[in-house]
Amino acid sequence: MREISNPFITSGYVSDDFFCDREKESMELTKTITNGNNLAIISPRRMGKTGLIQHCFYQPEISQNYNCFFIDIYATNNLKEFVFMLGKEIFETLKPNGKKFVDNFFSVISSLRPAFKLDIITGAPTFDIGIGEINEPAFSLDQIFKYLESAEKPCLVAIDEFQQIANYTETNIEAILRTHIQHCKNTSFIFAGSQRHLMQNIFFSHSRPFYQSVSLMQLNAIKEPVYIEFVQHHFDSDDKVISEELVSKVYQLFEGHTWYIQNIFNELYAITRTGETCTLELIQESVKNRIAAFEPLFQSTLSLLTERQKEILYAIAKEGKATAVTSATFIKKHGLLSSSSVQTAIKQLLDKEIITSENNVYQVYDRFFGLWLTTVFGTGYRVQ
Ligand SMILES: Nc1ncnc2c1ncn2[C@@H]1O[C@H](COP(=O)(O)OP(=O)(O)O)[C@@H](O)[C@H]1O
Numbered sequence: 001m002r003e004i005s006n007p008f009i010t011s012g013y014v015s016d017d018f019f020c021d022r023e024k025e026s027m028e029l030t031k032t033i034t035n036g037n038n039l040a041i042i043s044p045r046r047m048g049k050t051g052l053i054q055h056c057f058y059q060p061e062i063s064q065n066y067n068c069f070f071i072d073i074y075a076t077n078n079l080k081e082f083v084f085m086l087g088k089e090i091f092e093t094l095k096p097n098g099k100k101f102v103d104n105f106f107s108v109i110s111s112l113r114p115a116f117k118l119d120i121i122t123g124a125p126t127f128d129i130g131i132g133e134i135n136e137p138a139f140s141l142d143q144i145f146k147y148l149e150s151a152e153k154p155c156l157v158a159i160d161e162f163q164q165i166a167n168y169t170e171t172n173i174e175a176i177l178r179t180h181i182q183h184c185k186n187t188s189f190i191f192a193g194s195q196r197h198l199m200q201n202i203f204f205s206h207s208r209p210f211y212q213s214v215s216l217m218q219l220n221a222i223k224e225p226v227y228i229e230f231v232q233h234h235f236d237s238d239d240k241v242i243s244e245e246l247v248s249k250v251y252q253l254f255e256g257h258t259w260y261i262q263n264i265f266n267e268l269y270a271i272t273r274t275g276e277t278c279t280l281e282l283i284q285e286s287v288k289n290r291i292a293a294f295e296p297l298f299q300s301t302l303s304l305l306t307e308r309q310k311e312i313l314y315a316i317a318k319e320g321k322a323t324a325v326t327s328a329t330f331i332k333k334h335g336l337l338s339s340s341s342v343q344t345a346i347k348q349l350l351d352k353e354i355i356t357s358e359n360n361v362y363q364v365y366d367r368f369f370g371l372w373l374t375t376v377f378g379t380g381y382r383v384q
């Protein structure tokens with residue numbers, strides 16, 4: 001296990017101790033899977049989908065009864081890459097089971113046999129294949145499904161950023177996958193995704209192959225009182241003191257968005273000395289430090305935008321939550337050009353995932369970026 005010096009984790013999953021809540025969601029996930037159903041999880045990026053899946057993978061009810069596989073297909077663009085990723089994940093996960101497993105894997109998935117190599121130094125089997133060497137990805141996928149279905153234990157496959165398949169170069173990939181999944185008796189699936197409209201189109205449009213094929217979970221922010229208790233407990237175990245009120249301020253500033261609040265408490269925990277009591281000033285410093293760490297990234301993001309895009313972005317950042325963005329009032333207030341230019345720029349910013357819209361309320365997607373923009377181009381944010 002990873003050596004933990006700070007209990008507020010900002011990447012990956014460590015263990016129960018550093019994982020806050022998600023009890024209901026874990027129960028629902030486990031119940032859905034153990035009853036032979038598939039699940040889709042939707043939430044904004046960094047809310048905790050991957051964490052929730054990893055957390056459930058570690059629970060005995062799942063870990064003892066299933067072979068668990070996890071792939072994040074955000075960076076894949078076609079079926080070849082998908083097959084590569086899934087094949088490699090299955091291989092790497094089950095490899096510790098020994099030679100018999102390796103032999104069986106490559107005899108069922110014979111089309112990936114060229115990937116079988118022995119490590120020059122350790123002599124251990126490795127999965128090593130160029131994407132270009134996967135000649136018939138659809139056939140390899142057939143074989144992978146045969147393998148999963150013939151495994152001695154049921155299999156659970158989690159596919160993160162699943163909406164990406166809608167962008168694959170092959171147009172029939174949804175139909176192909178759906179057909180395989182439909183016939184699975186030994187394998188369950190979790191599909192997680194952060195682009196809500198794309199995910200909803202995949203699972204709720206009549207015309208799409210995955211229509212109504214899953215239970216749906218919308219993952220929301222962890223509830224404030226539960227998170228407060230989590231923070232106080234971890235500060236307390238290192239003899240650091242933080243009031244409910246101060247935790248609440250951070251929670252509110254980021255509306256409970258998991259990764260952002262974890263980041264701030266990670267920093268706050270680091271700069272608070274053992275025996276010390278947290279103050280508002282320390283919180284302000286933590287927020288400032290974390291945002292500053294991303295400044296080069298934010299600057300480069302900005303430099304890639306057009307003037308029109310930047311104008312509307314500043315306006316949205318200033319408002320925090322912007323409504324009626326094409327109205328005459330909004331345009332006048334923020335000195336924008338015209339309703340149609342705003343519309344065009346908004347669409348481009350949405351496509352780039354720089355802003356989000358929920359019921360016609362617009363917000364900067366990355367909450368640190370949003371706050372940074374207000375300090376650079378506005379009067380700044382306030383934690384008070
Ligand atoms: N329940 C939780 N308790 C504590 N930290 C969490 C929790 N869920 C997520 N995190 C933290 O937030 C980060 C972002 O979560 P992640 O699961 O990667 O989000 P998503 O998959 O929705 O983009 C994780 O790296 C982890 O550090």
Ligand SMILES: [Mg+2]
Nearest residue numbers: 049050160161
């Ligand atoms: Mg994720």
